[in-house]
Every structure is written in structure tokens, then in C-alpha cells.
Amino acid sequence: MGASLCKPDEQPIGCAASTVHACHFPLWAVKVSDFMQMRGAPEPHNVLQEKGVLHQYYPGMFVIFVSHQWLSSVHPDPQGAQMRVLQKALAGVIDGTVQITENIVAHSYDEISLASDTQKRIADAFLFFDWFAIPQITARTPGVNEETTKTDAALAVQSIPAYVELCDLFLALVPELTHKDSAQRVNYTTWMSRGWCRAELWCRLLSNKSDTSVIVAYSATEAEFMFPLDWQNRSIVDGDFTVEADRTEVVRLGEMAVESKIRHLQDRGPLSHYRFWAALCPNLLRQQRKWSEMDAFLRHFKFASLREAVQDDTGMNAVMCAVFSGDTNMLRSLAGSRANMNHTLEGMSELGYYDTQTALMAATKSRQDVDVLRVLLECRADVNGCARTGLTAIFLCRTPEHVKILLEHRADMPDYVLAGAASFACPETVKALISHRCDASKAEVLHSVALMSRSNGRALETAKLLLAHRADVNEKHTPMGELIWYYRKARFRAAVVGLSNCSMSTRFWAARSGISPLGVAALVGHEQLVQLFLEYGAEPFANDSGHLPEDLARCSHHHHLLPMLSTFAT
Template sequence: MGNQGFCSPEPHTGDAPAKPVHPCHFPMYVVKVADFLQMDGPPEAHHALLRKGLLHQWQPGLFVIFVSHQWLGRSHPDPDGQHASILRRSLEGMIQGTLQAEYEIEDEAPRRRRLLEPSSIGQGYLFLDWFAIPQITARAEGVNEEATKTDAARAVQSIPFYVEVSDVLLALVPELVHTETGQYCNYTSWFSRGWCRAELWCHVLSNKRDKIVVVVHSTLEAKFMQSWDWQNNIVVDGEFTVESDRAVVGSLGRRAIESKIAHLSEEGPLEVYRYFLARKAAMLGQASKTWDMNGFLERFKFPSMELAVRDTSSMNAVMCAVMSGDVMMLRLLATYAADLNFTIYGLNSLGFRDSFTVLMAAVKSNQPASLVASLIHLRADVSRRADIGDNAACHVKRPEHVQVLLQARADFHTAHEPFCFTPLAQAAGMTSAPTLKALLLARCDPNPSQSGLGITPLIGLIRFARGSPHALESAALLLEYRADINASQMKFQPKGWSFCCCLVTAQYGSKALLGGWCDDHASSCEVSYL
């Protein structure tokens, strides 16, 4: 059992990383997708599948789907087989073409689907921790507990390697209830877990050219994860059952991002290298780094300050300073007449649309209010809008952003074509509840006149807040400020708001919030629970 097997990959084969970041201490065991589809009921443990000959040791060239999930029991991950049933039916749908992963906003779904061919899935392999790792709680009779503990510990230490070499990370996050605690387990709770975040980071920060993350919400709904989702959920801020795991998992995240930066420094692309170097401190939960001029030019690979200021690439010197949170460097660049109002391009895959301004990027990336204020003081234009009509106010992430932009007389009330989002409608599902409260206190209208896509703040919350720990509190705030619960989305939601209410109960696992409100407004509320 302690044999290293195929832990060490052979020379580069296919898309397997030639130099894995993380070490492997225990063989990676996987199950054929075809065999998994023939199983039934709760998943069997490692020793049972090993005895049946259904486990295979990973080797380079295998197409592997790493299943990341939240346990539904304390001693068994899926006591009633609910996760396994949904996973089987979802995989069958992907193979048969009846279930396709969709992209929420950015139009990259066609390219990503080509990397997720039905034939690859059907002939592929699954990694599931219960299958792959010797479990102390379910060891075979006669097997020494200490040996099982040792193997299990080595396997757990190898999880970063397992997810790194997998081709797809599949987050299995249907709305289910923990069998012992009674708490809802879903996308929001999965994203809150430190280990789940670590698995995600080890995959997306691997040196593989193509990284695919598919989120399965149900047998009818699968989505490609947006890049901003994982960047917003840093590892060290996750929840841990064992608090000492925080430091261990934090070191995994640090190793992953430092290796990513080193790889990009050698192999490129340069703009992605600069981006992750600039974002490193924030992604590790550390204080922003202040660079001296020579250190800034050297690390971000600018030949001189004069050439840095003239650089028009997507991660030019201004963007490097902004993403680093470095106010002093930003001010220095301004003395060299750097353009603080240039239009960003080429960073879609990192979460910034073409047509974004530097100010919008600073606000969306949750830079300190002092940096946002410095940009404005240095003449960054608060009135500029991007391609869908949004301005910096649409992307606020903290109450201080609201205050700084209000002082600069940014427009917090107007909806602009073509989408016609008001800042409150766009921010509702993408910001914290305290920030939403700041917008409401700034007299942003919870019931704006509808045009364009016709998305009100409540509908915006439903459409964009999946996975947010603030969603319920934000919904309560909007209802407190008399947001119209029966408003319908003009363009895409002919059944109106009652359908969105159903989405709240299905997505966030609580009838109490809207149910209590509707009990008090029975004559006007059209809620029908799923």
C-alpha cells in the first residue's frame, strides 16, 4: 500500500504537467467512469473497491475527473448515496449530450466544451476521496489501524498532487442536507470550506495549459466556473474543522501560487505573470507590498521607467501597481505622466472585461479605498463606462468604495444601455451585505425603472449571488428597503418574480427568509416554493 507506484509522472505526455508543483506520497487511485456508472447506492470505501479490482493507479495520459465535494455525514461522505446518484446521472447526461456545461457570463463555453468531449468522459476515470484514500472509519477486517492511518495520512498529503494532475475538477454541489447536522450543503457551503478551496487552487494554478472547473448544481445544471469566483475565495480565509489545518492548507496555496509565478516567469505569457505577481499578497491574505522603483521594474520585467510608462500591454505598469495595491508606485508613475484612464483589454480570462477602465479594475479587485481615492485624485475618470454600460460604482466591494466614489460624484443612480444595470442592481449579487447597505443608504433605488435587460436589484442578487455567503443577508436588506418581490425580469423571465423566489429557496436553502416576509404580505406576494 505504501508503494509509490505511478506517483512520479513520466516525461511530458499529452497535457500532464512535466513538473508537478506538489509531491506525491501515496499512489493515486482512480475508478473508470464506465465502472462507476454501473454502481448503485452509497459509494463503497477504498478497501472494498480495491478487493473487487475496480481501482486503478493513475499514470500519465489518463483522462481524470477529480470530484470535489462536501461530506454529507461524519463517518461516510454520502450515507444515502444522494451525491453518487446525482454524479452518475450528470456524467451520463454529459456523455449522452443532454447535459452541457454553460458559462455564466463570458462567452468561452464553446472552447471549454471542446476540452470536455463526451468520449473523453466516457473513457475517463474518476478520483473520489472515499474511493481513493484508505479510510480509518471503513477499513477492512484484519487490516492494522496504524497502517491504515499511515496510508491515509500519506494520501491526504498527496491530494494537491492528485488534483493538479487531473484534467477536470468537478465540484459536486447539489442542494442537499447533511444527515447529522441538518445543515444545507450546496455551492455556498462547499466554497466556504478551506480544503475545497485548496483543491480548487491546486487545479487552477497548475502548470497545465488547459484547466477545466465544472460546477454541477443538479442533474439538469452544470456551469463552468468563472475565474473571479476562485480568486475571491482565498484559501486561508476558508473554514476548517481542524483549525491547525489552516496553516497546512495555507502553505499549499502559497506553494501553488509561487510555483505558478515561477513557471510564468520562464514560460509566459508575460501579462499573466505580471498579474499573479501583483495579486500574490492579496491572494495569500497578506498586506500589500510596496515596491521601490528598481525592484518594481526588475520583478515586473520593465526595461526602464520611461518604457514602463509607455507600455500599452494589458498588464502595463499602472495595472501592475494597481493590482499590487501599491499607492506610492501609482503616484510615482503619475509623475512620469502615465495614463490612468486607458482601456483594459486581454484580461477576460482573469475576470476583467475588455473595455474596463483602470478605476473599474481597482474597485472590482477590492483594492483599498486609499488606492481608489488616489486614482481619482490623480484624475482617473469616475464617469467612464464599459461596454455594457457599467461604471466603477457597479463594482464596489466595500463600504469605503461607496464613500470614496460618492465624494467624487460618481453616478450611483443611472442605468445605461445596452444592459441598463443600475449600480445597485449589478452590485447586489457580487458584493458584501455591508456594501449593499452603504448603497441603500446612498439612496440607490431598490425598485428602479426597468429597461434593457430589466434586471432589478433583487433579480440581480438571484442571478449573480450563487456561492456568496452574503446572499441571504443581502436579500433581507433589499426586502427591508421595500424591493418589489413581484417585479419580473423583462427580457428573459416571462414567469416573473415568483420564479426568482423559488430560486432563492432552492439555491440558498432557506424558506425562512422569504417565507416569513411573504407570510406578512400574503395578499401581494406570488411566491410558490419548489
């Protein structure tokens, strides 16, 4: 949602000051305890104001910002479906039955979860939900509720970035539902595509708070922290806007957020994070780099001299700065001064880049232009250099051009490479690998595409391509290596407390042994993949714990899948 924003010279009013964005209208919020008692479609601001359940923001108020996609053109949630999911999810977090853990891709053996003191505060917290908080808000329509009307609604919409900064928690409410007008599915992928949703997200992630985490609620029982790479490749500039005129002003907000983040890190550190964001900035904002010569590059990234830049062995050194900024000229210059083109990352895990990943891996993973890969390889980057996980750059390739240049330099291509592209890349990249004899019938590629389908808007296309090239729709996942003990640990916990009472992460690991592609699609709630796999002859067999795909869908509250799955279950 959104509306045209205020002019830069307008004076902020009515709200506590935020660190970056101006607040032009008070932040109004509802107590979580009052929200839990609501029934039916959510009522608008004026009705709640009359009932006396809205509370104006004050310093120290613990507020949860709820970002969501509207389900109709005139009402955000006409059937109250989103609201019911949020109520159940909050109830689960409060009583401990819903645990918020790190994303499966970012999984570590020491499971990260919501801090206990934060969990305790949620019951007494306040909720910011646009329909509650903003007076007379409507869906965006060209020529309607424009900035020139100077209504309270316009002022409140202009203040949304400030509201995000003032809030203590940010929750993306993204259950799989249907838009009333278009009949299109609305979910995490479509939420991520919306320009205004991206703006809210950026204001959170790029704020100067110590905790900028984002909680993603997929269903009443599934919530996890957002994986950093889910948003870094989705610029505000490219977002979808109902009203095209909003794009310019929302992009301006993004620029303010990015520049403020960089200034804050420049002043307070850590230096590695400053360098990362300074390097990523041109790509995030689709802008030209602010340097063209070596001296300017060194100053920008805080290197005292070329010699220091070449000898720096910290994780985010000069080579990594050049890679993340896509600067081939600087890469050549650094290589000419004998900088190590096989340098590895360290200390950047919270940003989605893990220790021991090489410069070439960083280039593929961050979707750099193929020229960046070409220069690295020409300057003796090891095409088969691997991280501690054993993965190489070709596993992380994101474009057909990445595939081509890596294979031209004799990259090894084991079967598991296709699983990486199926998870994170586009169908064209998968096709490029298949055309070079990567076998789609191996490496559990359908499991991979189903597992990452929530954040991959083209997962269905990829699955169809793989099936057309003999991917096994009934392949069972076989645990291997050091993960076996983790599967056993998760299965034991699930046996004790029940699969539906486990955290989203534990539920996944407990269900994984012996699971089929259909089981994975049911577990993550992807209706189109479930239908596709069934059409291709998927058998609804149980995993090694005895759970059918129908059971996995039910325990994750994906009730919309049950008619399809129960029809085939025996």
C-alpha cells in the same frame, strides 16, 4: 476533508511525478462505467479494492477529479445523494443532454462549451473520489489519523495536491443537500468556504497545464465552468478547517502553487498573465509585497525602465500592476511621471476582467483597499469612466468605503447600480447605496441577488434588506436592448428541444423574459430565497414562455423546492 501533511524532507513514492507537488501514494481511480452501476451509499476503498474495481494511475489515463464536501462526520455521502447527482450528470454529459457552458456572468454570444473530444473521453474515463481512492479515510478529528501514524491513508491525503495535477478534468460536486450531523445546507457557497476544498481548487487553477478549467455541477442537469472571481477573493489562508493544525500546511501548499504558476509564466508567458498573478500574489496569500521602491517594482514586473512602464499601453501595464497589488506609492509615482490613470484592460477576460474596464473599475472589482481608489481619483481617474457595456466603477463597488469615496468624487448613481452591489457585494455595501437614495424598488434588484446567490453566502441578508426598503417581490424582468434577440434565440431552442434539455446557460436566457424573483430563485435552487419571497407575498406567476416557478425548479432538478412551490401554484 483532509489530514495533516507530510514533512518537506520525505521522499515521494508510489505514483507518477507531478509538476509541483509530491506524490506519496498511488492514485487509485474507478472506471466511470463501473461507477455508473453503483447503487446506495458509496463503498469505501478497501471494499472496492476487494471487488477489483480500483485501477492504479498510469501515464495517459484520463482521470476526472471530483471535489466535494462531506455530508457527515463518518461518511462522505451516507445516503448516496451526491453520488446519484454525479451519476445523472455524467450520463447527461455522455449522451449530450447535459451541456457544460460558461458561467452566466462570463457569458459571451459565442457560447463556450466542453470540447467535443473531451466529452467523448468521459465515458471511458476514470473517476477520482476520495472515499474510493484513499484507504481507511475518515473525517478530520483532532488527534486522529495525524501525519505521525504514517498510514496509507495519511500518505494518500498528503498526495491529494499531486492527484489534482495528474487529473485531466476537475469537477466540483456541489448540489444543494443537508449535512446529516449539523442539519446545515451544503452547497457551492459552503464548498468554497472549506480550506481543503480551496486547496484542491487552487492546485487545479494554478497548475501549469494549458487547461485549468473547473466544472461546477449544481444538480443533475446544471453544470458550468467556474467564474474566475468566485475563487480569487477566497484565500486558502482564510478557509474553514475542521482541524486548525491543517491550516499551516495547506497554506504552504497554496504558496507552492502560486509561486510555481508565477515562475512558469515568467519563463513562458504570456507576460500579461505573469504580471497579473505577480500583482495578485500578496493578496492571495495575505502577504506583504516583495518591493517597496520603484526600481524593485520595475524589475518585478519586467519593465526595462520607468519610461517604458509609463508609456506601455498593453492591457496589463504598470498602472494595472500597481492597482492589482494595491500599491498606492507606485500609483502616485507613476501618476507623477504622467502615466494614464484611466488605462483600460485588454486580454484578461479568462481571469474575470474584461476589455475596456478601467483601472478604477479593476480596483473596485478586485476589492482593493479604499486608499487605492482614493489615489486613483486624486490622480485624475475618471470616476464615471465606463466600459463598453456602459457600466462604471460604482456598479462594481464591493465595500461601503468604495461607495463613500466614489460618491465624494461625484460618481453618477443610476438605479441599476444597486443591482451590481446586490449581485456581488455584501449587505453593508447595499445599505450604503440605499442610504445615498439609491432606489431599491427599481432595477430588478431581487432578480440580481437571486441570480448570484449560489456564490454569495450573504444573499439572504441582502434580499431581506432590499425587501425592507420596498423592493418589488413580484417585479417581472423586461428584456431590453441588444439582449432581446438572444432571449428569442434561447426561447426558440427551448421550444424545440424542451427547457429541461437545454444547457444551463440557454435555460436561463430562455426563462428570463418575464421572470419574477421567485422564478429566478427556483431556477437556481435557492431554498431560503424561495421561502423568503413567498413570505413577502410573491405570486407564482409564469414567465413570458408560460413556465411557472415550479416548472423552472423541476427542469433544473431542484426537487427539494417542489413541495413549497406546488403548494402555492394554481
